[in-house]
Amino acid sequence: MHKYFSIPIFRSLFVLLLICTSFLAGAVGGAWVVLLYQTQGQNIATPKISQKLTQKLVEEESGAIAVAKSVTPSVVSIVISKELESIVQRGPFLFESEGSGEFRDVGGGTGFFVSKDGLILTNRHVVSDEEAQYSVVLSDGRRRSAEILSRDPLNDLAIVKIVPENSEKFQPLEIGDSSALQVGQTVLAVGNSLAEFQNSVTKGVISGLGREVVAGTFQDQELLRNLLQTDAAINPGNSGGPLVNIAGQVVGINTAIAGGAENIGFAIPINEAKKALDSFYEFGEIVRPMLGVRYIPVNKDVAEALELPVDYGALLRGDPLGGEPAVLSGSPADQVGLKDGDILLAIDGVTLDEEHMLSDLISEHAVGDTIRVRYMRNKEELEIDVTLSKFGS
Numbered sequence: 001m002h003k004y005f006s007i008p009i010f011r012s013l014f015v016l017l018l019i020c021t022s023f024l025a026g027a028v029g030g031a032w033v034v035l036l037y038q039t040q041g042q043n044i045a046t047p048k049i050s051q052k053l054t055q056k057l058v059e060e061e062s063g064a065i066a067v068a069k070s071v072t073p074s075v076v077s078i079v080i081s082k083e084l085e086s087i088v089q090r091g092p093f094l095f096e097s098e099g100s101g102e103f104r105d106v107g108g109g110t111g112f113f114v115s116k117d118g119l120i121l122t123n124r125h126v127v128s129d130e131e132a133q134y135s136v137v138l139s140d141g142r143r144r145s146a147e148i149l150s151r152d153p154l155n156d157l158a159i160v161k162i163v164p165e166n167s168e169k170f171q172p173l174e175i176g177d178s179s180a181l182q183v184g185q186t187v188l189a190v191g192n193s194l195a196e197f198q199n200s201v202t203k204g205v206i207s208g209l210g211r212e213v214v215a216g217t218f219q220d221q222e223l224l225r226n227l228l229q230t231d232a233a234i235n236p237g238n239s240g241g242p243l244v245n246i247a248g249q250v251v252g253i254n255t256a257i258a259g260g261a262e263n264i265g266f267a268i269p270i271n272e273a274k275k276a277l278d279s280f281y282e283f284g285e286i287v288r289p290m291l292g293v294r295y296i297p298v299n300k301d302v303a304e305a306l307e308l309p310v311d312y313g314a315l316l317r318g319d320p321l322g323g324e325p326a327v328l329s330g331s332p333a334d335q336v337g338l339k340d341g342d343i344l345l346a347i348d349g350v351t352l353d354e355e356h357m358l359s360d361l362i363s364e365h366a367v368g369d370t371i372r373v374r375y376m377r378n379k380e381e382l383e384i385d386v387t388l389s390k391f392g393s
Contacts (some may be wrong), residue, residue, distance in 0.1 A: 075110060
């Protein structure tokens with residue numbers, strides 16, 4: 001089993017280890033160079049490459065180069081700064097820490113422009129620290145202070161803003177359609193690798209669709225669903241950067257990598273970000289619809305273990321040890337009388353199963369939408385209309 005890590009980078013011992021291993025790698029790399037050099041004088045037969053094949057390779061490389069040139073001006077580095085603490089002696093044996101007023105860069109991620117007036121899309125975990133200060137480094141090296149306008153309450157997305165100077169216009173990236181992606185399709189990842197190498201470009205393919213991982217740190221983890229998998233190299237610091245197709249359109253937002261593996265990276269499909277942007281333009285913040293329930297997805301194993309009358313749906317179940325109820329007080333589900341132990345069977349006629357999860361069906365709606373819920377209580381099937389509210393309200 002792999003652990004999955006969201007990928008901003010924070011300067012720490014990890015950076016020192018990278019420096020050390022880079023030195024060793026240089027020594028080993030030198031040995032390879034010597035070995036290859038020594039074979040240059042040998043008479044080694046090389047196959048002839050046809051002119052047609054050569055032309056095809058040149059066209060493919062030219063396409064990738066053109067995309068990289070067109071995309072990189074729209075990609076920015078996001079710098080995280082924290083105030084240093086100083087220790088102040090208040091008494092003979094009393095010491096307290098307080099802000100020193102001095103800020104230091106402690107990490108970084110990536111983002112990209114989605115509007116000419118300075119709106120930037122990135123990952124929520126890149127800008128999650130509300131006590132930090134954030135700035136943006138443009139592709140030409142200029143640094144601007146940044147404001148966090150909205151953090152997605154459910155998905156790993158956030159919207160950042162910088163103010164244009166002297167009526168300047170930024171170059172937003174073209175938004176593609178992630179639903180049209182196919183396994184094997186060529187993609188490029190652009191980002192602030194290791195928070196040191198700005199606008200690094202790597203090339204790969206879409207390796208898989210609809211992936212589900214638990215990503216984050218040991219203290220803060222979240223379930224990410226419906227991700228794109230790619231073998232384009234993604235490194236710490238790439239979080240929030242664009243994954244683009246060969247036409248230069250954004251199809252994903254680089255988000256996580258698999259620990260202990262090579263070239264297994266994950267990106268949020270851009271169609272998910274479209275919903276967040278549409279919400280922001282309408283409400284001034286990213287809002288998500290909420291039903292207000294905690295549940296266990298029901299399958300044959302769950303039905304057998306809990307002796308349920310059906311082997312599909314969503315069983316409303318709270319956490320008594322954690323004090324978390326099955327139905328949140330005041331939520332839409334509470335207002336229509338749904339209770340702990342009810343089994344939700346279908347939403348708007350779509351049966352809830354492993355292919356149609358409750359959270360996915362709810363996310364397809366907007367705040368204020370009314371949905372038809374079919375559910376089971378005491379082995380009796382019932383139906384009720386529920387109007388979705390804003391998450392967190």
